[in-house]
Amino acid sequence: MTEPTITVLDQLDQLEEIVLEGSRIPFSGGRLVNEQDAIEVMDALRESLPSQLQQAVGLIRQREEFIGQARQKSDEIIAAGKREREQLINSAAIRQEAERQVGELRDQARQQCEQLMLQARQQVAQAEQEHQARTAQMEQQFALRRQQLEQETAERNRQLLEQHDRNRQQAMAELEQIRQEGVRVQRDSQAEAERVHNDALQFRQQTQQQCDALVSRSRQESAAIQEGANRYAEQVLGELEGRLKEMSQVVLGGRRELVRLQAPEAAAPAVEETTGRRRRVANTLKQLAG
Structure with a gap:
């Protein structure tokens, strides 16, 4: 009987998990649910519901039967109780005994209540005394602790003030040392800058002087080279001019010799002399050409 109910509850739990596992939609209370999984769970739930309804109807009928039986039994028990009560009421001795017992029980209950009230009052008074004593003790301990804390606080404040003064003096001394070191560094930097500037000026002057000397x-070297070149050119031109003069004289002599050789009245004995002159002229031309 319980297995189908557990199945339906499991399916409902699965459907709830599918809904809760869905992603929330920002700025809204909705969720994105896997539609296929939800439909499968709902289909299984629909298939299980008819049998569950039938079982539920059967259980309701059984419950009504149990209720009817229970009512019948309760009526029977009530009737029996009424009969017994009537019998007890009709019995005077039993009623008197019951009243006596009730009176005794009432007296005992009253006495017990008075004793309990007395004990409770005594316990309350004792608890109040203990509470007052404990309160006084706690107040005394609190006062002592407060006094100790005030002393410790005062001592701590004094130590902190002393430490602060020492730290301030040390910081001032370090600050003064740093200031002096800064002044010294600034002075050294200025001196180094002036030295570098003077070195730069001196190097510039030396460089300028070297450049001027170069x-x-x-x-001077270019003037000397130009002068030597002019002298060499004049010398070469003079030599060329002398050679040209010699060549012109040789050419003139050769022309005169050719004119003389070409004259019709030249004699045969002079041929050998002319040939010798021609050879000398040719040698002279070769030497001049060389």
């Missing part, structure tokens, strides 16, 4: 020397 320019002057270069000009």
